[in-house]
Amino acid sequence: MQRFFFDFCQGTERCPDAEGTEFANVEQAYLEAFKAAQDMWSEFLRQRQDPRRCVFEVRNDQRELLFALPFHEVMDSCRDREPPLHVSFEQIAHAAEKTKQVSAEFMQQLNLVRATLEQSRALLRAKV
Numbered sequence: 390m391q392r393f394f395f396d397f398c399q400g401t402e403r404c405p406d407a408e409g410t411e412f413a414n415v416e417q418a419y420l421e422a423f424k425a426a427q428d429m430w431s432e433f434l435r436q437r438q439d440p441r442r443c444v445f446e447v448r449n450d451q452r453e454l455l456f457a458l459p460f461h462e463v464m465d466s467c468r469d470r471e472p473p474l475h476v477s478f479e480q481i482a483h484a485a486e487k488t489k490q491v492s493a494e495f496m497q498q499l500n501l502v503r504a505t506l507e508q509s510r511a512l513l514r515a516k517v
Contacts, residue, residue, distance in 0.1 A: 393418040395425070396446040415455055418447055422458045430463055
């Protein structure tokens, strides 16, 4: 297990994590930072503070910066989850049309390959 430190920054203020927390890898540390940012988001709003100004700076046990997680990524991730229905329908319709077109082109090429293969077989039979 590795020790990770979650230094909290809000604007120009910085609150270093003196204890740290152990995780198996940096991915787990990122997920924990993301969850903590989600949990803290509503509390900042209740206190009439802007959570978009907050950042977790995650460091290893040598206090080297591994990554920074701006809290606005929490909000950005919510927007990407559920696109509006009309956008989804348009994307699906476009994908269906493209699939139909690619499928038709594939069938044309497959038929050409079959014809060439049949011609090759005929030539081989003629030489035997």
